[in-house]
Amino acid sequence: MRGAVYLGKENVEVKNDLEKPKAEPNEVLIKVRYCGICGSGIESFKSGGMYIPNIILGHELSGEIVEIGTNVKGFKPGNRVTVNPNVPCGECYWCKRYKENMCILSNSSIGTTQDGGMAEFVAVRADHVHLIPDEMSFIEGACVEPLSNCIYAVRESGFKVGENATVFGAGTIGLMTIQALKATGASQIFAIEPVEFKQKKALELGASKSLDPKQYNKVSRYTDRIGPDHIFDCVGIPGTIMSSINLIKRGGNITLIGIHVEPFEMKGWMQLPLKNINLRGVFSFTPEVFQASLNLIANKKVNAKAIVTKIIKLDEVPEMFEELANPRHKEIKVLVEI
Secondary structure, eight states: OOEEEEEETTEEEEESOOOOOOOOTTEEEEEEEEEEOOHHHHHHHHHSOSSOTTEEOOSSEEEEEEEEOTTOOSOOTTOEEEEOOBOOOSSSTTGGGTOGGGOTTOSOBBTTTBOOSSBSEEEEEGGGEEEOOTTSOHHHHTTHHHHHHHHHHHHHHTOOTTOOEEEEOOSHHHHHHHHHHHHHTOSOEEEEOSSHHHHHHHHHTTOSEEEOGGGTTHHHHHTTTSOOSEEEESSOSHHHHHHHHHHSOTTOEEEEOSOOOSOOOOOOTTHHHHTTOEEEEOOSOOHHHHHHHHHHHHTTSSOSGGGEEEEEEGGGHHHHHHHHTSTTOSOSEEEEEO
16 A cells, blocks of 8 residues: 655655555544645644654545445445544543544544554544535545634634624634634635735635735734734744734733744733733544534535645655745645545
8 A cells, every 4th residue: 555654854755555455343444535735734844743653644635435434324335425533532521522523542543642644545534524515626625624723712712693703814723713713604804925926815715815924913903903802823933923022902811723833932012911812723523513514615605725825645745745845836725636
């Protein structure tokens, strides 16, 4: 079997001699059609952190079931599916309260801590498989996972209809967060993004205004010198975190979605208590959010295809990781066609 394997910092390789998985009793075997390259994968590629070496990459996938385990019910070969890649323990305090994204195993998922879907076949737990309707393409099916992170972030932020928001970053997560905010009833959405074509894409998908990071303070002018009600940082680097703290209104809410694994020193934290700022992080999503995200795409409430800028073959994966590691790259969501 062929697949793309993460070997460590700046090292991704396509291997042709991988063992084809089999469906265990509670699993299904999926022939993968499309798999997305995730920003967390690029962060691990650059830093050597987060991902476990020697695993097959890929946690944003769609495909067709070709084999079912002996204990599996409700699925059959030929079903078109997408996958919630999280692998919780199911027994801890958080799992028993339907918060599997906060499981004590933390970050355990296919493509991150165990073999994923950037290969010809992947075996996954049947209870994390979701059918995709006929009107939904395999390409859209591979976009459910990233959207789920954004839907969860907006829900957890306490965002209310009629409030305004600023989104730092107009990559995959930023653009999907903009669409999630639009679907939730945001009055205004301001996108902060350095790359011009991504600025334009943000406007196409629901942003009221799109600004270069050097102009982020203009948002204050557009909000009567008060500042935005909410900020969603989809980048997570020191500069965007500090800009968020400077910009947010008194008593406003900052939600960190972007992940930055390197340690850094921040100045200006006194603004948090002085301005009564609510700062929180969000990670992953819950099973019901994943299904809700699938429904939003299926019902055309979110335009998933609009963020897909390139589809590549498996052999092109290492070169694409190199390209995406450059912050000024010209892609948004890249899918691998298996």
